[in-house]
Amino acid sequence: MEGASATVISVEELQLAARNHALPLEALAHSITPLGLHYLLIHFDIPLVDASAWKLAIGGLVERPLTLTLDDVTARPARTFAVTLECAGNGRALLSPRGASQPWLYEAVGTAEWTGTPLAPLLREAGVRSGATEVVFTGLDRGVQGDVEHLYERSLTLDDALRDEVLLAYAVNGQPLPPQHGYPLRLIVPGWYGMTHVKWLQSVTVVGEAFRGWQQEIGYRLQQSEDDAGTPVTRMLPRSLLVPPGIPDFFSRERFVPAGPCVLAGRAWSGWGRIERVEVSTDGGATWSDAECGDAVSPYGWNGWRFEWDAGPGEYELCCRATDAAGNTQPLEPEWNLGGYCNNAVHRVHVTVS
Numbered sequence: 001m002e003g004a005s006a007t008v009i010s011v012e013e014l015q016l017a018a019r020n021h022a023l024p025l026e027a028l029a030h031s032i033t034p035l036g037l038h039y040l041l042i043h044f045d046i047p048l049v050d051a052s053a054w055k056l057a058i059g060g061l062v063e064r065p066l067t068l069t070l071d072d073v074t075a076r077p078a079r080t081f082a083v084t085l086e087c088a089g090n091g092r093a094l095l096s097p098r099g100a101s102q103p104w105l106y107e108a109v110g111t112a113e114w115t116g117t118p119l120a121p122l123l124r125e126a127g128v129r130s131g132a133t134e135v136v137f138t139g140l141d142r143g144v145q146g147d148v149e150h151l152y153e154r155s156l157t158l159d160d161a162l163r164d165e166v167l168l169a170y171a172v173n174g175q176p177l178p179p180q181h182g183y184p185l186r187l188i189v190p191g192w193y194g195m196t197h198v199k200w201l202q203s204v205t206v207v208g209e210a211f212r213g214w215q216q217e218i219g220y221r222l223q224q225s226e227d228d229a230g231t232p233v234t235r236m237l238p239r240s241l242l243v244p245p246g247i248p249d250f251f252s253r254e255r256f257v258p259a260g261p262c263v264l265a266g267r268a269w270s271g272w273g274r275i276e277r278v279e280v281s282t283d284g285g286a287t288w289s290d291a292e293c294g295d296a297v298s299p300y301g302w303n304g305w306r307f308e309w310d311a312g313p314g315e316y317e318l319c320c321r322a323t324d325a326a327g328n329t330q331p332l333e334p335e336w337n338l339g340g341y342c343n344n345a346v347h348r349v350h351v352t353v354s
Contacts, residue, residue, distance in 0.1 A: 003317060006328075006334070007074050009103055009149050010100060011104070012033070012100070013100060013101070013103045014104070015200055016071045017102065017103055018099070019042060019306070020039075020040050020102055020301070021039065021040050021205070022104065022105070022107030022108055023037055023110050024037060024038045024110055025106065025107055025202055025241060025242070026124075026243060026244065028241055028242075028243045028267045029265070031111070032066045032082060032111060032112065032173065032194075032297065033110040033111050033112055034173075035112065035172060035175070035178070037087075037110065038085075038110030038111075038112055038181075039085070039107065039108045039109055040108045040180055040181070041087050041108065041194060042141075042180060043141060043143060043145070043152050044143030044152065045142075045143070046141070046179050046287060047139075047141055049140065049183060049200060050166060051183075051184045053183075054069070054184055055067050055068060055202075056068045056073065056120060056168075056175050056201060056202065056203065056204065057202065057203040057205075058123070058126050058204045058205075058311055059126075059206070059239065060132075060136075060205035060206035060207055061129040061130055061131060061132040061207060061208055062123075062127050062129060062206050063126065063127030063129060064125070064126050065126065066122065066125065066126050066277070068152050070184050070185070072118075073117055073133035073170060073185060074170055076117040076122075077115065077117060077122075078100070078116065078117055079117070079118060079119070080114065080171075081190075081296070081298045081301075081303035082113050082114075082297045082298040082300065083111065083188055083190045083300045083301060083302045084109065084110065084111040084269045085111070085112070085194065086108060086194060086198060086239070086269070087102075087109070087194045087195075087318050088099060088108040088193035088194060088195050088233045088341045089102055089104050089108065089290070089340055089341055090104045090106065090107075090239075091104060091105070091106060091343030091344065092104050092286055092341070092343060093105050093340075094300070094334055094338030094343060094345070095340050098340050099339045099340040099343070101339070104202075105193075106241055106347055107241075108194075109239075109241070111267075111269075111301045111302050112172050112173050113172065113173050114169040114188045114190060115169060115170065115171035115172070115173055116168045116169030116170055116171070116185075116238075117166060117167065118164060118165075118302055119162075119167065119187075119204070120162045120166065122204075122318075122319060123135070123162060123204075128158065129206070130206040132208055133157065133158055133207065133208055133209065134155045134158060134161075134208075134209070134215070135155060135157075135158060135161040135204060135205070135206050136154075136155045136205040136206075136207055136211050137156075137187050137198040137203075138151055138153045138202055138204075138205065139151060139152040139153065139198045139199055139200045139201055140154075140202050140204065141200055142283075144152065144354065145214060145215075146218055146219070148170075148218075149213045150213065150214050150215075151326075152197055152199075152215060153198070153211070153213040153214055153215060153217055153276070154213070154216055155197055155211035155213070156203075156212075158206070158275050160189070160290060165189075165299075166187070166188070166189050166190075167188040167301060168185055168186075168187065168188075168201065168314055169182075169188045170185050170289075173246060180198030181199065182200050182201070183195075183197075185197040185201045187201055188210065188297075190271075190300035191235050191236060191272075191300060192234060192235055192236065192271060193218070193342075195215065195220050195233065211264075216232075217232065218235040219300055220232065220339070220341065221233065222337045222341055222342065223227060223337060223338040223339065225336060225338065225343075226338070227265035228338070230337075230338075233341050234271075235271030235272055235282035236269065236272075237270065237272070237328060237330075237342055237343060237344040238269070238272070238322040238323060238328050238330055239269060239322060239344045239347075240266055240267065240278050240305070240320040240330065240346075240347060241268075241271070241347050242265075242280075242320050242349055243265050243266060244349055245257050245264060245293055245318075246258070246262075246351065253341075254351070255351045255352070255354065256351075257351050257352070258311075259311055259313050259354065260310070261310055261311075262311045263306055263307070263308055263309070264280060264291075264306065264308075264309050264318065264320075265304065265306045265307070266304075266305055266320055267302040267303065267304060268293070268302060268303050268320075268322035268351060269296075269301070269303065270322065270324035270325075270326075272325070272326040273325030274296060274302045274303075274324065275293060275302075275323070275324055275325075276324060276325050277290065277293040277322065277323040278303075278320060278321070279291065279320065280309075280314040280318070280319070280320050281318070281319040281321075281346075282309060282315075282316050282317075282318055283316070283317070284319060284348070285298065285319045285332050288321070291305040292305060293305045293308040295323075311351075311353045312353060313353050314352075315350070315352055316350070316351045317349070317350055317351075318349045318351055319346045319347065319348050319349075329344050330344050330345060330346050331344070331346070332345065332346055
C-alpha cells in the first residue's frame with residue numbers, strides 16, 4: 001500500500017470519503033445511534049438486490065446443504081441486541097505516514113439494535129462434517145483491490161462462527177436493512193471490527209482449510225512493512241470518545257466553552273470485555289482523573305460516561321481513555337502500522353474557555 005502524507009488528502013481518498021460517512025461526534029449523546037448517523041464503509045458498489053429472488057446458500061463441509069429465502073430466514077427464531085461497530089481503520093488519518101485509504105479520524109463507529117436469527121442453529125441443522133475448521137461468508141459486492149478482482153469475503157474459525165451472539169441480521173433499529181447496510185441480510189459478529197460483518201450476504205461455506213481470500217489474507221493485517229506477513233485484525237481494542245463540549249468553529253471544529261461547571265460525557269467500548277474504567281485529562285494527558293461510568297447498553301455495546309469539570313478561562317486539550325476487563329488501556333500516542341488499523345490512541349479535543 002502506498003503511503004500518504006499526514007495532511008494532504010488525495011482525490012482518490014476524497015472519493016472514498018464522499019461515498020462513506022462518519023458518526024458526528026455530538027451524536028454520541030444517543031445511546032442507540034440513529035441509523036442515518038451510524039458510520040458507514042462500503043468497499044465496492046452497493047448491490048441492487050431483488051429480495052424475492054435472493055437466496056442464502058449454506059454449504060461446503062456439511063451433511064445437508066441449505067438454501068433459504070428471506071422469508072425462511074425471518075421465520076426462524078429471532079434475537080435483537082445492541083452492538084457497537086467500529087471500522088478497523090478508525091483513526092487512520094491521525095497516523096504519519098498513513099496508508100492511502102479511507103481517511104477516518106475518530107468517528108467511524110456507531111451502536112445500533114440489530115435483529116436477526118442466530119447462525120449456530122443453522123450450521124447445526126446443516127450438519128457440520130468432521131474436518132471443518134472455518135466458515136467463509138461471501139457478499140454480493142464485487143470489485144478490484146490490490147489488483148485482484150474478487151467478491152467481498154471473510155472467514156471465522158468454526159468455534160467463533162458457532163458463538164451464540166453471531167447473527168444473520170435482516171433488520172436494524174426496528175426496520176429492514178437499508179441498501180447501504182447490507183439489505184437483505186448481513187453478518188453481525190459482536191466485538192469484532194467492522195470488516196468482519198459481511199454485508200449483502202449470499203453464502204455461508206464451511207471449509208476444512210484456512211481461507212486465503214484477499215480481504216482475509218492480504219487486507220486487514222497489522223504489518224510494519226510490505227514484507228511483513230503481519231497479524232490479522234480481529235476484535236476491537238478499547239476506545240473512548242468525548243462528546244465535544246460547547247460550540248464549534250465551523251472550519252476547524254475547535255470548541256468554545258463558557259467558564260464554570262461543565263459536564264464532559266462520552267462513550268467507551270471494547271471487543272475484549274466490559275469497560276472497567278474511563279479516565280479524563282484536561283491538560284493533554286499529563287494528569288488523569290476517573291470518570292463516572294454508566295451501564296453498557298448491552299453485553300455487546302458501549303458504556304456512557306461523565307465527568308464534572310470546573311472550567312477556568314484558558315486553552316485546554318481534553319483527553320479520555322478507557323481500560324477494559326482484559327487489562328487493555330488506550331495508549332497516549334498512536335501505534336503505527338502500514339494499513340493504519342486499530343489506532344485506539346486517546347481522543348483529544350482542543351477547547352477555549354472564556
